[in-house]
Amino acid sequence: MARKKKGLLVVVSGPAGVGKGTVDSALMAKHPEIKMSVSVTTRAPRPGEVEGVHYFYRTKEEFDRMIEEDAFLEYMHVFGMNYYGTPKSFVESEREKGNHVILEIDVQGAMKVKAACPDAVLVFIAPPSLKILKERLVGRGTETQESIDIRTKTALDELNMLPHYDYMVINDVVDEAVGEMESILTAELCRTVRNKELISKLTGGETI
Amino acid sequence: MARKKKGLLVVVSGPAGVGKGTVDSALMAKHPEIKMSVSVTTRAPRPGEVEGVHYFYRTKEEFDRMIEEDAFLEYMHVFGMNYYGTPKSFVESEREKGNHVILEIDVQGAMKVKAACPDAVLVFIAPPSLKILKERLVGRGTETQESIDIRTKTALDELNMLPHYDYMVINDVVDEAVGEMESILTAELCRTVRNKELISKLTGGETI
Numbered sequence: 095m096a097r098k099k100k101g102l103l104v105v106v107s108g109p110a111g112v113g114k115g116t117v118d119s120a121l122m123a124k125h126p127e128i129k130m131s132v133s134v135t136t137r138a139p140r141p142g143e144v145e146g147v148h149y150f151y152r153t154k155e156e157f158d159r160m161i162e163e164d165a166f167l168e169y170m171h172v173f174g175m176n177y178y179g180t181p182k183s184f185v186e187s188e189r190e191k192g193n194h195v196i197l198e199i200d201v202q203g204a205m206k207v208k209a210a211c212p213d214a215v216l217v218f219i220a221p222p223s224l225k226i227l228k229e230r231l232v233g234r235g236t237e238t239q240e241s242i243d244i245r246t247k248t249a250l251d252e253l254n255m256l257p258h259y260d261y262m263v264i265n266d267v268v269d270e271a272v273g274e275m276e277s278i279l280t281a282e283l284c285r286t287v288r289n290k291e292l293i294s295k296l297t298g299g300e301t302i
Numbered sequence: 303m304a305r306k307k308k309g310l311l312v313v314v315s316g317p318a319g320v321g322k323g324t325v326d327s328a329l330m331a332k333h334p335e336i337k338m339s340v341s342v343t344t345r346a347p348r349p350g351e352v353e354g355v356h357y358f359y360r361t362k363e364e365f366d367r368m369i370e371e372d373a374f375l376e377y378m379h380v381f382g383m384n385y386y387g388t389p390k391s392f393v394e395s396e397r398e399k400g401n402h403v404i405l406e407i408d409v410q411g412a413m414k415v416k417a418a419c420p421d422a423v424l425v426f427i428a429p430p431s432l433k434i435l436k437e438r439l440v441g442r443g444t445e446t447q448e449s450i451d452i453r454t455k456t457a458l459d460e461l462n463m464l465p466h467y468d469y470m471v472i473n474d475v476v477d478e479a480v481g482e483m484e485s486i487l488t489a490e491l492c493r494t495v496r497n498k499e500l501i502s503k504l505t506g507g508e509t510i
Contacts, residue, residue, distance in 0.1 A: 218494070223509035253505045261492040262501065264510065274492050281489035284469040284482050286426070293470065297461045301431035302472065 099289070101127070101189040102282055103211055104196050104275075105204045108219030109249035111231040113265045117219060118196055120272045128279075129188050131197040134160065134169075137176040150181065168199070168206035180207070194279060201255040208258075215282050217275065218259040222266045224249060307497070309335070309397040310490055311419055312404050312483075313412045316427030317457035319439040321473045325427060326404055328480045336487075337396050339405040342368065342377075345384040358389065376407070376414035388415070402487060409463040416466075423490050425483065426467040430474045432457060 108114045122128045134150040136157050145151055152160070157177045160166060169179030180197060188195045197207065197214075207214050221227035227249055231242045256262060261278050265271040286293065292302045316322045330336045342358045344365050353359055360368070365385045368374060377387030388405060396403045405415065405422075415422050429435035435457055439450045464470060469486050473479040494501065500510045 220504060223504065224507055225509065250505065253501070256501045256504075257494055257498070259494050261489065262494050262497050263492055274488060277485035277488035278492060280482060280485035281469065284471055284486060286465055286467050286470050289470050290465070293461070293464045296428060296431065296464075297458065299432055301433065 098192045099283055099292075101192050101194040102279060103185055103189060103207075103214040104194060104279065105207050105214050105216045106196055106198050106219060107201050107204045107216070107252065107255075107259070108265070109221065109227055109252050110245045111227055111234065111249075112219050112221050113230075113268065113271075114198055114219050116268055117263070117265055117271045117275060118198060120268060121275050122196070124272070125194075125276075127192065128194045128196060131180055131195050132184055134166075134179045134181050135176055150184075167197075167210050168203050170203065185211075201252050201258075205255075205258060213288070215261070215278065216259040217261045217263055217278060218256050219263050219265050219271065220253065220256065221249075222264055224253075306400045307491055307500075309400050309402040310487060311393055311397060311415075311422040312402060312487065313415050313422050313424045314404055314406050314427060315409050315412045315424070315460065315463075315467070316473070317429065317435055317460050318453045319435055319442065319457075320427050320429050321438075321476065321479075322406055322427050324476055325471070325473055325479045325483060326406060328476060329483050330404070332480070333402075333484075335400065336402045336404060339388055339403050340392055342374075342387045342389050343384055358392075375405075375418050376411050378411065393419075409460050409466075413463075413466065421496070423469070423486065424467040425469045425471055425486060426464050427471050427473050427479065428461065428464065429457075430472055432461075 106114055106118060118130065122130065132146060132150060134152050134157065136152060136154050139145070139149070139151050143149065154177070157179065160179065160181070161169065165181055165183065166179040167182050167185060169177060171177055185195050199207065204216055208216055224246060228242060228246050231237050231245055237245070263271050263274045282288065295302050314322055314326060326338065330338065340354060340358060342360050342365065344360060344362050347353070347359050351357065362385070365387065368387065368389070369377065373389055373391065374387040375390050375393060377385060379385060393403050407415065412424055416424060429438070432454060436450065436454050439445050439453055445453070471479050471482045490496065503510050
């Protein structure tokens, strides 16, 4: 059955401490066809980091050339020092293979990706409440009080962007959040707008 | 956790013989919160049929009054004799309880429902091919050659309406089709447009 479809680009945002990484890792562990987007950066590799796995490491000049060549879905400066960007080529080649690509990114980045790639699926992972989010940040034991206050404030700004996302997944119980992510992917693949070619084959008398 | 949401109205169409009934029955057997819409009809109950279960039985005069009162999501004549209609009240009261309502209806009816109820989810159940659909109709052993030809011709007209639906579920393996229906329901409940109230609570500092 040649029903293999183009994979999805799934943009995942959510406040620090909400458990994006936990949900995405659990999802990828169950589904080898789901890949994490690999970013390009101008920062040096840290010990143990691998080119093409953790990042694609490029010089500032190479990065600038990629910007000129419109090779990024989005890119940004961090601390006025290093550049980070999402290369179109990686995302596209995985999607063409039928793999889904997850891109964990902040709300500003997500809006840029949506503009550059309108068929991206935007998922916001939300906490059951700001209070619970704050408790999770405190529970990490690695954040200063100031950092917790800043992150909680930022979280509210991010939550205000929720209506710009397609889906909201509440990370209360991780397994349930993962199940909802799976359903979102399955449902998106069933959308008629993503199946124009199959529909055309079907009405043309072909088997799909 | 007061996260109970308004249920969905799921419009299900698909050509005769595609297995809509099989898929919907399997879905409802697994999920008691999914109900089949009960229509109003002017035809007399058949032996064994129960008011409010198979149909709501009404006189022609009562039906006309319901039309005047805008009490239908959609209605139609059949054979210039009996009227059939989908009452808003049943659909709405079930949805308010958090139940999902499935409405099996033809493509014309589906378009009327979409216009009357823009938040309805439209699912088209498609066969893997017209050829396979025809084989299924032949396999029933209850259809004349003429009836099979008419149904196959109608099926093509219906398939041409597929782009007006939100989702396409190919009924190849029933369990897979049911799984896709489940995913569609779960994903739809995660859509931010359906969660404005929750989002507003969350940004207001409440637990959802």
